[in-house]
Amino acid sequence: MFDSYLRQEDKKIPFLIKTLKQEFLDSTMKGRFCFNYPHAFNSDKSSTGGQNDIWDSQICQKIRNIVIAECHDDGTYGPVMPLADEAIMHKMSWISAHTPFCCFRKAEQCDFEIIDGCIHYHIEKQWIERIKTEFKQDRFIVIFNPEEFIKRFEGRVICRSIHYGFADMEFEHFVDTCSIPQKEMFQKGIEYAWQKEFRLISLFPDEDIHKEQRKMTYIGSIEDIADCGDIDDLEDLIIPRDISKNIIDRLQGGDGCLR
Secondary structure (H helix, E strand, O other): OHHHHOOHHHHHOOOEEEEEOHHHHHHHHOOEEEEEOOHHHHOOOOOOHHHOOOOOOOEEEEEEEEEEOOEOOOOOEOOOEEEEEEEEEEEOOHHHHOOOEEEEEEOOHHHEEEEOOEEEEOOOHHHHHHHHHHOOOOEEEEEOOHHHHHHOOOOOEEEEEOEEOOOOHHHHHHOOOOOOOOHHHHEEOHHHHHHOEEEEEEOOOOOOOOOOOEEEEEOOOOOOOEEEEEHHHHHHEEEOHHHHHHHHHHHHHOOOOOO
8 A cells, every 4th residue: 555655756755753742742643634625725814934835736837938819709810920938828727726634844864874773863953943933843753764645645645745835847757656636736846945845645635625724634542653842853853772773774675765
C-alpha cells in the first residue's frame, strides 16, 4: 500500500515533521489529524504569510501569445489583436476544491548530519521564526517511520511531496506516476519552497464543504513511532541513537544511500 502511493524519491524521506500549536499536541499524538479544505487557505483573511496561499490546490500555468477579438451580436468576431505576451493562469477543479489535505514538513538528508551515531537535524532559525510568527505554532511532532505512519491511514490517503513552481514539463514528469485527478494539489508557488511540504490528501472528496472548514481523521496513537517537543528545538534536534540507527538502516537498505 505504501509503495503504491509514494513516488520513488519520497521513499527516501528519513522522517516527517508536523508543526502545530500546543493545544493540539496531545490529541495529534493520540492519532487525531486535521485535514483542511483548500478554501480554508484560499479565503481565510486571518491567515498570513506562509499559511495564506490564495492559489493553493489550483493548477498554475504560464500561457503565451494572448490575443483578443471583439464578439459581435451576430456571432462573428472582429479583428484579432494582441493582448499580452505572457500571463499566469490559475484553475481549480471541483474535486480538488472538495478534497481536504494535511501538511507535514519532510526531512531531507541535507538537513542533518550524523555524530556519534545520532542524527542531528537542523532547520534554520529564520524558518523556525516564520513558523512561529506566521503559523502561530510552538510545538512539533517528529514521525520517525513515515512508511508505518502512512499505512495507518489504511488506504484513505494519497501522499507525496509538493512540486514548487509552474505546471510545466517538470511538473508533468513529477506527477507522471500519479493517476488521481487532484494533481494540482501537489503544486505550489516557488515562494513556499522553504516549507519542504509533504502532503496527504483524502481519497474521498466531500460534496458539501461549507458545513465546516476541516475534517478530522483518527488513526490511533502514533506515540510508538513519534516524539514531540518545543519548536525551537528544531534548530538542532538530536534523535536518540537507537532510533537514528533504525532510520539510517532503512535508508541504506533501499536506494536512499547516505553520503
